[in-house]
Amino acid sequence: MKKLGLFLVMAIALMVLAACGSEESKDTSSGSAEAASDKIELTYWYAWGDKIGENNENLVKQFNESQDKIHVTAEFQGTYDELHAKTQAAFAAGNAPEVTQNEIASMGVFAKSGMTQDLTSFIENDKEINMDDFNPGLMGNSYVDDKVYGLPYLRSTPILYMNATMAEEVGLDPAGPKTWEEFEEYAKAFTNGEGRVGMSLPIDIWFYEAHVAQAGGTMMNEDNTEVAFNSPEGAAAFDFWRNMSNEGTMKLSSGTEAGDKAKQDFVNGHSGMLFSSTADLSYLLQLAEEKGFDLQTYFMPKGKEAKVPTGGANLVMTSGLDEEKQQAAWEFIKFMTATEQTAYASEYTGYLPSRLSAAESEKMQALYKEKPQFKVAVDQLENGIARPMAENYPEVVKILIDEMTRGILDESIPTEEVLDTAAEKANAVLK
Structure with a gap:
């Protein structure tokens, strides 16, 4: 029954994608610039526009300019529901983005249906990432069956x-x-x-x-x-x-x-x-x-x-990628969730700094002093609970x-x- 339900969801999602195909997608300089042919090409899908959309585009541009081996194209996909439906449809059609967002209550749906990649081995084999630096109040929805399927990105209460x-x-x-x-x-x-x-x-x-x-x-x-x-x-x-x-x-x-x-x-x-x-x-x-x-x-x-x-999204890698694209996608996810980028996103949008080092940085402490409204959600995390992730x-x-x-x-x-x-x-x- 669960597999049949998934096929039905994907079928519906395909129809949604077809219906949305005629809509004009946001295409900015971070995604439209022609990349060198020897670069690994990745596509990143994200939800929400305005300041949130600008933040995504800005960070992708920063990533592309920070190195010369990977080029990421950022593409706006609407609300979380629209993003999820399009991702399901694209996965069924074999052309899913390499990196996307999962609204945290949907982490279980995507992981258990085999659409997202287990990141546990990437974390264990990477000496650069410090998982203890992620705010514990935001990690509850990163785990599915005791395995990490996403890293906190734009998180909220x-x-x-x-x-x-x-x-x-x-x-x-x-x-x-x-x-x-x-x-x-x-x-x-x-x-x-x-x-x-x-x-x-x-x-x-x-x-x-x-x-x-x-x-x-x-x-x-x-x-x-x-x-x-x-x-x-x-x-x-x-x-x-x-x-x-x-x-x-x-x-x-x-x-x-x-x-x-x-x-x-x-x-x-x-x-x-x-x-x-x-x-x-x-x-x-x-x-x-x-x-x-x-x-x-x-x-x-x-x-x-x-x-x-808690709310917001985690960054996830879609499953079925070859090793080269997996490693590139992991590097991109690491960059987007790193301390400096986390502080940038928090100041730009109001989302929570998901890393403890970002919240404690001079940049964020100065912001909290100037605009204490930003600190309320950070302090409220002491009361934070995970959202349900039933399939x-x-x-x-x-x-x-x-x-x-x-x-x-x-x-x-x-x-x-x-x-x-x-x-x-x-x-x-x-x-």
């Missing part, structure tokens, strides 16, 4: 963003809310009955994972064979959203544009707070400056516990989001029914 100027105007403490109860109080104070709410929030699995963990629960059982969100803790997390939505202090939205809408509401002053990735920090600071308000960042408010999921977790996520959306739209459906229905469907997929 969700953090709380607040319009501190607006908070001052409504008489709130700029120190920000530290608990769920305080968060609800802040949301009420921001809500004015004239279109402004405390928070605009997408119905997003990452934030739900955070709140389930903060309530003391888990999304999956220990061996990832069944879901565990249909529990009192899972219900507490969903009711946290549902109650605030019913009170009018939180605007919940679904769909592919929901995350962008939430950010737009925040930037345009239609909400006082925002949950979003630390990866959005540079971009949101820029927009806040343009809009003329003070943006501050905080830990996610805690429930019974102060846990928070069919992406399907579980879709089922749960659909049922939660149904429950938000129809207040008459009991929370237990929403989660039990989602659990029944999800467990069928897992089995």
Whole structure:
């Protein structure tokens, strides 16, 4: 059944790739320059544009200029979901990129289906790389069956963003809310009955994972064979959203544009707070400056516990490469995750510095002093937990989001029914 499921996924992905084939792909100087014929050619696929896309292109350009044996072409592929679908399709067609990104919850799917290369032997045979230098809070999703399949690259946690100027105007403490109860109080104070709410929030699995963990629960059982969100803790997390939505202090939205809408509401002053990735920090600071308000960042408010999921992507090598391309791909992955490049990416985007040496570098310490907003996510890593990596977790996520959306739209459906229905469907997929 699992192999059949994989073939179906690949078939769907092929159709997605064909549908996307007519779309114009981003092609910048780092990827379009003609390389010397004696260089080893690699293709690197990445997700997300704006500052994140610029960072990828800049680092690839730096790699190409740092040596004369390997040339990497960087290619933008859309969101994580689009990147994954295209990678699956390209792998099935025999023309996958040598290096790509796996969003961390998808590491297990790609590794167990044989699409990504086990990097353990490369690490063991390389005297230059120091695995102890990677932040332990970010390594949980690098391992599949006790083997390393990816190195932390652009990694994140969700953090709380607040319009501190607006908070001052409504008489709130700029120190920000530290608990769920305080968060609800802040949301009420921001809500004015004239279109402004405390928070605009997408119905997003990452934030739900955070709140389930903060309530003391888990999304999956220990061996990832069944879901565990249909529990009192899972219900507490969903009711946290549902109650605030019913009170009018939180605007919940679904769909592919929901995350962008939430950010737009925040930037345009239609909400006082925002949950979003630390990866959005540079971009949101820029927009806040343009809009003329003070943006501050905080830990996610805690429930019974102060846990928070990590996010973002690991760099992976696709399987089936010849030895020459394997070694070239490994050199590229090492460069992209090295201390200097990690510090560059963190400063440029707001993503976490995945290496301890990068976080402790003069460059990052100077940034934290100048802009303490960048340090919040780094400090919050003490509460970081890995995301589930069940082989069919992406399907579980879709089922749960659909049922939660149904429950938000129809207040008459009991929370237990929403989660039990989602659990029944999800467990069928897992089995």
